[in-house]
Amino acid sequence: MAAHLRLLLILCQLTGIYSISKVSVKAGDSITIPCLYQSRYTNRVKYLCKGYRWDSCSFAVKTNKPDRSGKFSISDDKNEEIFTVTIKYLTTTDTDYWCNVEIDHGADYGEYFHLVVTGKPSLYVDSQEIKAYIGDDLAIRCYHGSSGKMQWCRLGRNCVTGPLGKIGENEVTINSTIPHVSTVTMSKVTRQSSGWYLCVQGDLQMPVHVTVTERPVITTSTPLLTSGSGGGETAKHSSSVLLMSLIIPLSLLIVVVMVTLFIFWILKKHRTRNSQSPPMAVSPCGSDGDVLYSSVLITKPQKDEAKRVKAQEEHLTYSTLKNSHS
Numbered sequence: 001m002a003a004h005l006r007l008l009l010i011l012c013q014l015t016g017i018y019s020i021s022k023v024s025v026k027a028g029d030s031i032t033i034p035c036l037y038q039s040r041y042t043n044r045v046k047y048l049c050k051g052y053r054w055d056s057c058s059f060a061v062k063t064n065k066p067d068r069s070g071k072f073s074i075s076d077d078k079n080e081e082i083f084t085v086t087i088k089y090l091t092t093t094d095t096d097y098w099c100n101v102e103i104d105h106g107a108d109y110g111e112y113f114h115l116v117v118t119g120k121p122s123l124y125v126d127s128q129e130i131k132a133y134i135g136d137d138l139a140i141r142c143y144h145g146s147s148g149k150m151q152w153c154r155l156g157r158n159c160v161t162g163p164l165g166k167i168g169e170n171e172v173t174i175n176s177t178i179p180h181v182s183t184v185t186m187s188k189v190t191r192q193s194s195g196w197y198l199c200v201q202g203d204l205q206m207p208v209h210v211t212v213t214e215r216p217v218i219t220t221s222t223p224l225l226t227s228g229s230g231g232g233e234t235a236k237h238s239s240s241v242l243l244m245s246l247i248i249p250l251s252l253l254i255v256v257v258m259v260t261l262f263i264f265w266i267l268k269k270h271r272t273r274n275s276q277s278p279p280m281a282v283s284p285c286g287s288d289g290d291v292l293y294s295s296v297l298i299t300k301p302q303k304d305e306a307k308r309v310k311a312q313e314e315h316l317t318y319s320t321l322k323n324s325h326s
């Protein structure tokens, strides 16, 4: 059983590409290299090692140790079991690297790759990063210096050599009518089409990353919603948002009307009470400390009693008390 599995693995490795070995790059540009690893290494530290010899290479960047210079970066996609390393500002000294996995008690696991840094690369693409929506037909141009046969591979899976083939569920065509440019088309991509692919010619590879996402739903009625994504969810979401956008101003209006009515009612009540009630006398008691005023009530004067009130007012006395302790 184990022997059978091993044979199957060897057969797969014969037809597919599991690691990048040689990439032609332009000086000054940057390159991203995907490094495939086995699932047993998922939680291990991954790193890029610089140098021709595995036993004397020095690490450039680790997944737990970022590079401060900004030349190297690394990221680990544990779901895909691929970590990627990016090398910027390529110079002719950026030639020999290793994709390594740290092993605690034992030798680190590593895969060597070689960069050919030139003024004019022999195998390249317009962009290493391609974004598409589900159902799109992808067209990728691979430019190559020599007129040899070009292959299109999915990293860790199979390759398409001829003009027609299949990778996973995707139909692949390679059109090499134009010399030195091969156009690869992948029809009706799905979410599963996302991943790392390679243009391959001779011993050179050029990695290309494809990201397939759901097409965003654009609703014209409410511009707020255009940023949302996801089909059925968005439709359900939009009706509730619409409802909310009606309810909030409506309830605000009701509150404002109620408050206004209440204020009017209070004012009205206050005014009627004022006209009925007698004036209040103020009695500031003991604010001075040594003077006390007795409260005085003045009743509203009647028409014919004006004189009598005046006399009464003169008759009023303020009782003054000295503080007993002073």
Ligand SMILES: *[C@@H]1O[C@H](CO)[C@@H](O)[C@H](O)[C@H]1NC(C)=O
Binding pocket: 175, 176, 177, 178
């Ligand atoms: C290949 O591309 C050329 C030029 O773009 C086009 O004329 C030709 O029809 C294509 N061939 C196929 C088989 O699609």
